[in-house]
Amino acid sequence: MKAAVIRFPGSNCDQDCYYVLKNEFRLETEYVWHKEASVEQFDLIVLPGGFSYGDYLRCGAIARFSPVMRSVAAEAQRGKLVLGICNGFQILCEARLLPGALIRNRSLHFVCEHVRARLENMETAFTHAEVTRSDGKLLTARTGLLLRMPVAHGEGNYTADEQTLRELNRNSQVVLRYADARGAIIEGANPNGSAENIAGIMNRAGNVFGMMPHPERACDPLLGSEDGKLIFQSVIESAAKRGKSSSR
Amino acid sequence: MKAIVTVMPKKSVLDPQGVAVRDAMRHHGLPEVSSVRIGKFMEIEVEHADEGKLHEICRDLLSNPVIEDYELRVEA
Numbered sequence: 668m669k670a671a672v673i674r675f676p677g678s679n680c681d682q683d684c685y686y687v688l689k690n691e692f693r694l695e696t697e698y699v700w701h702k703e704a705s706v707e708q709f710d711l712i713v714l715p716g717g718f719s720y721g722d723y724l725r726c727g728a729i730a731r732f733s734p735v736m737r738s739v740a741a742e743a744q745r746g747k748l749v750l751g752i753c754n755g756f757q758i759l760c761e762a763r764l765l766p767g768a769l770i771r772n773r774s775l776h777f778v779c780e781h782v783r784a785r786l787e788n789m790e791t792a793f794t795h796a797e798v799t800r801s802d803g804k805l806l807t808a809r810t811g812l813l814l815r816m817p818v819a820h821g822e823g824n825y826t827a828d829e830q831t832l833r834e835l836n837r838n839s840q841v842v843l844r845y846a847d848a849r850g851a852i853i854e855g856a857n858p859n860g861s862a863e864n865i866a867g868i869m870n871r872a873g874n875v876f877g878m879m880p881h882p883e884r885a886c887d888p889l890l891g892s893e894d895g896k897l898i899f900q901s902v903i904e905s906a907a908k909r910g911k912s913s914s915r
Numbered sequence: 916m917k918a919i920v921t922v923m924p925k926k927s928v929l930d931p932q933g934v935a936v937r938d939a940m941r942h943h944g945l946p947e948v949s950s951v952r953i954g955k956f957m958e959i960e961v962e963h964a965d966e967g968k969l970h971e972i973c974r975d976l977l978s979n980p981v982i983e984d985y986e987l988r989v990e991a
Contacts, residue, residue: 770929
């Protein structure tokens, strides 16, 4: 099993993702430069956060045309698991691998804080697992579970037309929503003005997932939260399962 | 030839920049201003280009049709 962390010029969460996959989850992990032609040999593809191409034109607009993205799209089409975090989410939307777009935060502020994201769908390849925290307590995926993770973005305001939002809801593609401490989906808990407090969505097939919060920055008690482990544990389990069934 | 591309946020999409600038204009002595929308203006110099190709690039790269509309003007 092998994971790829794609590096674009301007990616800056690549090392955090690499560290978590390699050291926390002991997964064989490689950086893949955006000029590489193929990610075929990997079982899991991570698009990290940052400011690819300086966010010129629009966030993710230029990264989307990087040579490696053609292969990412092809692998996604074949069902391979793709996780986009923050700028990675923006790139997936620009590449039309996910519907909608991420625009300037309504407040115009760059938001940099811990938020709570409520798990809306616990049956996805990215959000079904159970992990043990370092204090021995179990963190088990269930609908309504609140994950505490940091956000750090200026353009995280998820936007889509009404029909797209209806379809996302109908197909349970909304995976995470910003919520308050009691789990209520309210305006006050929405850090960026996202439609319906959306923090993370997946594609219809369920193998491409984009989220604005940073799970890789929430995998160690030193960083104040380990809730991000649930995302990585889930996607690693799913990739392993997929690898086994396709090699049969 | 020269191609001029104007990209504007769709009417249905909130333009937070425009709202902030509108509010600043109101504070600067123009309370009558009701709306400001901010887009992009691009000047492109190109030897020869097929207009169809330019439209394709406008759709795929220069604008995001999910949130923006574009206008292409080609000058001789």
